[in-house]
Amino acid sequence: xxxxxxxxxxxxxxSTLLLGCAGxxxxxxxxxxxxxxxxxxxxxxxxxxxxxxxxxxxCPSVRDFQFTPIPANFSGNVIIDRTAPAFExxxxxxxxxAFALPQTSRSFEIRLYSQAGDTVLAPNAMLLNGNLQITxxxxxxxxxFVPAQGLKGDSMDARLRVDRLYLDNAGNEAYLVLYTSDxxxxxxxxxxxxxxxxxxxxxxxxxxxxxxxxxxxxxxxIKMVIIEDQxxxxxxxxxxxxxSIGQEMGxxxxxxxxxxxxxxxxxxxxxxxxxxLANRDLEKALRLADEAARVGDESAKTYLLxxxxxx
Amino acid sequence: MNxxxxxxxxxxxxxxxxxxxxxxxxxxDFHGYMRSGIGATGGGGDQACFQAKGAGAKYxxxxxxxxxxEVGLGQEVWKEGEQSFYIDSMIAYKSNQxxxxxxxxxxxxxTDNPYENGTSSIRQFNVQGKNVxxxxxGATLWAGKxxxxxxxxxxNDYYYWDVSGPGAGIEDIDVGFAKAHVAWxxxxxxxxxxxxxxxxxxxxxDTFDFRLTDIDVNTDGKLIVGxxxxxxxxxxxxxxxxxxxxxxxxxxxxxxxxxxxxxxxxKLAIQYGTDGIIGSTGRNSTGNSDGSMLRLVNQGVVGLSDxxxxxxxxxxxxKDLDNKQGQExxxxxxxxxxxxxxxxxxxxxxxxDQVDPQADxxxxxxxxxxxxxxQWSAGRSFWARPQIRVFATYAMWDGDDYNAASESIExxxxxxxxxxxxxEAWW
Numbered sequence: 001x002x003x004x005x006x007x008x009x010x011x012x013x014x015s016t017l018l019l020g021c022a023g024x025x026x027x028x029x030x031x032x033x034x035x036x037x038x039x040x041x042x043x044x045x046x047x048x049x050x051x052x053x054x055x056x057x058x059c060p061s062v063r064d065f066q067f068t069p070i071p072a073n074f075s076g077n078v079i080i081d082r083t084a085p086a087f088e089x090x091x092x093x094x095x096x097x098a099f100a101l102p103q104t105s106r107s108f109e110i111r112l113y114s115q116a117g118d119t120v121l122a123p124n125a126m127l128l129n130g131n132l133q134i135t136x137x138x139x140x141x142x143x144x145f146v147p148a149q150g151l152k153g154d155s156m157d158a159r160l161r162v163d164r165l166y167l168d169n170a171g172n173e174a175y176l177v178l179y180t181s182d183x184x185x186x187x188x189x190x191x192x193x194x195x196x197x198x199x200x201x202x203x204x205x206x207x208x209x210x211x212x213x214x215x216x217x218x219x220x221x222i223k224m225v226i227i228e229d230q231x232x233x234x235x236x237x238x239x240x241x242x243x244s245i246g247q248e249m250g251x252x253x254x255x256x257x258x259x260x261x262x263x264x265x266x267x268x269x270x271x272x273x274x275x276x277l278a279n280r281d282l283e284k285a286l287r288l289a290d291e292a293a294r295v296g297d298e299s300a301k302t303y304l305l306x307x308x309x310x311x
Numbered sequence: 312m313n314x315x316x317x318x319x320x321x322x323x324x325x326x327x328x329x330x331x332x333x334x335x336x337x338x339x340d341f342h343g344y345m346r347s348g349i350g351a352t353g354g355g356g357d358q359a360c361f362q363a364k365g366a367g368a369k370y371x372x373x374x375x376x377x378x379x380x381e382v383g384l385g386q387e388v389w390k391e392g393e394q395s396f397y398i399d400s401m402i403a404y405k406s407n408q409x410x411x412x413x414x415x416x417x418x419x420x421x422t423d424n425p426y427e428n429g430t431s432s433i434r435q436f437n438v439q440g441k442n443v444x445x446x447x448x449g450a451t452l453w454a455g456k457x458x459x460x461x462x463x464x465x466x467n468d469y470y471y472w473d474v475s476g477p478g479a480g481i482e483d484i485d486v487g488f489a490k491a492h493v494a495w496x497x498x499x500x501x502x503x504x505x506x507x508x509x510x511x512x513x514x515x516x517d518t519f520d521f522r523l524t525d526i527d528v529n530t531d532g533k534l535i536v537g538x539x540x541x542x543x544x545x546x547x548x549x550x551x552x553x554x555x556x557x558x559x560x561x562x563x564x565x566x567x568x569x570x571x572x573x574x575x576x577x578k579l580a581i582q583y584g585t586d587g588i589i590g591s592t593g594r595n596s597t598g599n600s601d602g603s604m605l606r607l608v609n610q611g612v613v614g615l616s617d618x619x620x621x622x623x624x625x626x627x628x629x630k631d632l633d634n635k636q637g638q639e640x641x642x643x644x645x646x647x648x649x650x651x652x653x654x655x656x657x658x659x660x661x662x663x664d665q666v667d668p669q670a671d672x673x674x675x676x677x678x679x680x681x682x683x684x685x686q687w688s689a690g691r692s693f694w695a696r697p698q699i700r701v702f703a704t705y706a707m708w709d710g711d712d713y714n715a716a717s718e719s720i721e722x723x724x725x726x727x728x729x730x731x732x733x734x735e736a737w738w
Binding site: 031033036037039148149150151153194195197198200201202203204205207208209210 | 341342343344381383401435458460461462463465475524525531533535568569570571576578612653689690691692693694695696697736737738
């Protein structure tokens, strides 16, 4: 059996329907009560645990994850279950989903709602920069239970902002991994009884009864909504101080790789270097080699050095 | 099996298009309620709603003829350590559900004009200061108009303990075995209460409300004990008027809540009230005759299976008045809901009301109401809303005694059928 990604298909469907997968108008996305939440997965937490134990580790390292690109108007449900890849994270083995975040959008907010029923996947989130270095790890303290309201279901929620003030900032966070951890799976979450939610909404006295408890499980469903800053609503550019990624210690800044040089360009620089050498204009030949390096042809310099034999 | 390729289910979310609300600033609690829809009566005419004459409530599924909405905004405006201030507000709107334009012009409210039958009301505006009284840690000092610890039965929209209104009080006082709450509430009788030769002025009433809640009595069982003292607060002018009597009354309430009860809960309330407070909900009224009232309200929601939830209620109320205008009211209702899946369910509601007037020679009247509704809701619970329901309702009564229908059905008829579509939401 092959599990193929339905994402491109669904995205295609959405665009043919001229709806966009965003569904709701962007302004309403800000009101949780108007955001329809999916049903929590109905699974047994012990079966999920067993499935996780049996699942093979997908990859040798995070570097080898398959990151699914998501658009800046993304709104959808991320199902983390036994069909998801598994990986041995430092915090424990877990199923996960990995995403490549929009790179050229405005700054945006990611809202995560892990749906709670009899069980809930208490999420962890990992953010990585373009060089796949971890920038942030979110866990127990970051995901908190928020009771159902309107169309929003009971869920463990977190909101995080991803900065895109400087698109060429190599430290920008580029990847998101959603998973859970041994620490999270050990816990449980108390859910507000729906009769109490009714009482709260109607201003009546809630019945004094015990609330149901959702066991934390290895599988779950997380609604993820990305809210891109709007042009009119964007905060004026604030200064984000440059953050060291450890250049001093020898870490390299992950440069955005230049597009490959066209063979015509390569040939042009080599011809020009040949012409300069024929004219015995070594300085011009060096400048041409530098220029070729700047457009991405590092081999021009070697070519020049091979031509200039030290006698 | 290729485990590297993730599978996704993308469901487009949808919004309540009818609610055009700008995105509120962060941390504002937006809460509210609405019901609205359209219906008709079999045989012609607008949807009729059926209620037994003299009954304190009617069973509501497929039996609500008006649009009613509440919009509330609240926000914690200040917090320092454990101390905080919260501002709450709520505005309600009601109309006959007859036209697009139903103005909330209070001059014409409740008239027959189908364009001006709306009303609106400022029902809540209050401030709650938590932990601001240093001698009462954990307690909240509050003042303003407020829904104050109202107790209701959902399926017949019956409020049996409700002293809401303008007021002030301290709640959640920790007394060890219980939490104590004290409040001073106001309600006012209009000048129509007294139509003698006197002053014809409004009469202000005070209710002093004392409650002990969260008393542990048994496993998963909690007790509330409440006492309300209501009295008219007469001006000098009213005091001198022999037409006004300083009516007052007492109401004692005991309510037991049982959790872990057949997959749900049960609430049993017993109330005994006297004289001025024999209204319906615990407020004093100067127009009341002396007498006494005993009321039992037993209700609950139970899970009969994974797919069936049911709410039930039994009410017995005996108003024994000195002027013989009292009555006995007996009510019984059931609403089982069968869930086909996470969104669709079928609900059935049966409601029975019987009213036996205290005066000699008056007939006992009754009403039976049956409703079947196909429902689509955001979630599986009995309480899941928003919900859209397509319903058909049939009611039977004795047309020789009274007409149970609000409209569209001729006096003397013994039964009526209605159908329609209604939306209900709370958030």
